[in-house]
Amino acid sequence: MSWAVEICDLNVWYGGNHVLKNISLKIPKNVIFAIMGPSGCGKSTLLRAMNRLLELNPTAKVSGQVMVDGINIYSDKIDVTWVRRQFGMVFQIPNPFPHLSIYDNVAIGPKLNGLAKSKSELDQLVRWALEKAYLWDEVKDDLRRPAAALSGGQQQRLCIARAIALKPRIILMDEPTANLDPVAAMRIEELMLELKEDYTIVIVTHNPQQAARVSDYVAFLYLGELVEVGETSQVFTRPINKLTEKYVVGRIG
Amino acid sequence: MSFRKIKERIMLGLIAILALLSAVPIFAIIFSVYFEGMKYVSLSFLIDLPPPPIGDEVGGIGPALAGSLILIALALAIGGTIGFFTGLFLSEFSHTKLAQQTQMILQIMVEFPTIIVGLFAYAVLVLPLKRFNALAGAFALAIVIIPYIALNVKEAYKSISFTLKEAAFSLGLSAPTAYLRVLLGAAKSGVLTALLIGMAKAAGETAPLLFTILGSTFTYFAGLDQPIHAIPLLIYNFALSPYERWHQVAWGASAVLLTIILTIFLVSRMIIRGART
Numbered sequence: 001m002s003w004a005v006e007i008c009d010l011n012v013w014y015g016g017n018h019v020l021k022n023i024s025l026k027i028p029k030n031v032i033f034a035i036m037g038p039s040g041c042g043k044s045t046l047l048r049a050m051n052r053l054l055e056l057n058p059t060a061k062v063s064g065q066v067m068v069d070g071i072n073i074y075s076d077k078i079d080v081t082w083v084r085r086q087f088g089m090v091f092q093i094p095n096p097f098p099h100l101s102i103y104d105n106v107a108i109g110p111k112l113n114g115l116a117k118s119k120s121e122l123d124q125l126v127r128w129a130l131e132k133a134y135l136w137d138e139v140k141d142d143l144r145r146p147a148a149a150l151s152g153g154q155q156q157r158l159c160i161a162r163a164i165a166l167k168p169r170i171i172l173m174d175e176p177t178a179n180l181d182p183v184a185a186m187r188i189e190e191l192m193l194e195l196k197e198d199y200t201i202v203i204v205t206h207n208p209q210q211a212a213r214v215s216d217y218v219a220f221l222y223l224g225e226l227v228e229v230g231e232t233s234q235v236f237t238r239p240i241n242k243l244t245e246k247y248v249v250g251r252i253g
Numbered sequence: 254m255s256f257r258k259i260k261e262r263i264m265l266g267l268i269a270i271l272a273l274l275s276a277v278p279i280f281a282i283i284f285s286v287y288f289e290g291m292k293y294v295s296l297s298f299l300i301d302l303p304p305p306p307i308g309d310e311v312g313g314i315g316p317a318l319a320g321s322l323i324l325i326a327l328a329l330a331i332g333g334t335i336g337f338f339t340g341l342f343l344s345e346f347s348h349t350k351l352a353q354q355t356q357m358i359l360q361i362m363v364e365f366p367t368i369i370v371g372l373f374a375y376a377v378l379v380l381p382l383k384r385f386n387a388l389a390g391a392f393a394l395a396i397v398i399i400p401y402i403a404l405n406v407k408e409a410y411k412s413i414s415f416t417l418k419e420a421a422f423s424l425g426l427s428a429p430t431a432y433l434r435v436l437l438g439a440a441k442s443g444v445l446t447a448l449l450i451g452m453a454k455a456a457g458e459t460a461p462l463l464f465t466i467l468g469s470t471f472t473y474f475a476g477l478d479q480p481i482h483a484i485p486l487l488i489y490n491f492a493l494s495p496y497e498r499w500h501q502v503a504w505g506a507s508a509v510l511l512t513i514i515l516t517i518f519l520v521s522r523m524i525i526r527g528a529r530t
Contacts, residue, residue, distance in 0.1 A: 053422060084424070084425035091419065095416045098439065
């Protein structure tokens with residue numbers, strides 16, 4: 001089996017605070033892989049260790065390996081901008097660039113990374129990404145509107161379009177539905193299932209029900225340690241670890 | 254009414270009166286400058302050469318206005334660029350010792366007597382060239398405005414939410430591209446305000462120009478290595494002169510200068526208000 005991401009003995013510190021401890025796990029291709037656990041267990045940190053976004057925090061220190069298609073992204077020879085382009089990222093709070101239009105929010109990544117050779121190619125790419133994110137029909141008549149004018153759910157789908165417009169291999173989602181109403185959240189979950197055909201999706205969630213609904217594989221983190229990882233059906237029905245069992249039935253979290 | 258209530262009323266009244274009093278000087282200044290100065294201001298006043306000290310010729314402040322605009326543009330080009338990048342550095346590398354020390358130096362620079370900056374420009378750009386010159390004036394003004402611009406640009410970039418910075422960097426952009434081509438847009442109103450504050454400061458400063466530009470009353474612009482004039486310097490020179498006619502020109506020039514500064518102030522207020530809504 002070939003893996004989308006292989007994490008080997010990963011440790012992360014924020015200053016003197018050891019937040020991820022000896023994490024090793026493998027993420028298969030074209031699946032939805034959920035990372036679940038209570039607040040503050042290191043889920044978001046693990047996600048940001050995969051695309052090295054962690055380095056925006058000057059106190060963060062990382063040891064261990066993260067392999068993407070067999071390449072160690074923490075190797076000295078690897079350019080961090082290349083690493084980040086392998087991943088599209090969607091955040092907890094919908095965060096389109098408020099000063100840019102709907103069109104420019106999607107176009108800016110490809111444009112600044114030189115992914116489109118002409119204006120028409122860029123137009124096509126924007127349309128493709130918005131269609132993929134199921135937003136095209138709602139915004140096609142008014143692509144020049146500021147992104148801030150969209151509803152929360154639309155903004156989050158715009159962020160998904162922005163992420164996939166870079167044609168990444170993997171999409172990272174950090175609690176993408178935490179700030180949305182149930183209907184908008186359901187649309188995002190449906191969209192994830194669609195996107196799985198083409199991408200590997202890693203989603204962080206503090207909600208075990210969401211992990212059970214959408215993911216194929218799930219990892220349970222607790223206090224910075226990987227407690228259990230496996231196929232979602234197995235982890236939820238026959239958890240190996242007592243702590244996992246307590247978490248999925250809602251007794252901790 | 255109880256004694257306590259009366260005491261409270263009196264105190265509140267006193268505070269209100271004092272608050273009003275603090276606003277009196279600014280309105281008094283604006284009123285007197287416009288009252289005395291506006292009667293001399295016309296289009297030709299903005300363009301013409303200053304009048305001879307005695308006689309009926311009206312004249313104008315053309316060279317001083319042109320010089321001020323050139324000096325402001327040059328000071329902004331130098332001080333704005335350095336101040337902008339310094340501010341960006343302070344915002345994004347605030348955890349480094351260098352940034353903390355730079356910030357401290359800038360805060361000292363804000364309080365620094367600008368006449369000493371003028372003296373410094375005299376030493377490094379006037380003495381070697383053996384001539385008062387526009388570049389020395391612009392250089393002195395640039396030094397004066399750098400801390401204002403840097404500290405305000407820093408606040409502008411600091412005000413961008415962290416999640417927006419993450420979004421920009423998650424697109425796989427280099428740091429310069431992320432800061433200048435994506436996040437600058439989000440900090441736009443703050444950065445513009447910073448530049449406008451620098452502009453207003455450069456427009457109004459007199460002391461840095463005393464030792465640097467001489468004030469070429471009869472030429473608009475002769476080159477960067479030549480003397481140049483500026484409105485604040487003209488006001489200073491003409492107001493000190495014994496000639497009534499020149500006093501009138503100084504009042505008119507004051508009205509023009511005040512209009513420039515108030516316009517810059519209003520524009521920056523509008524930008525800030527626009528950014529809030």
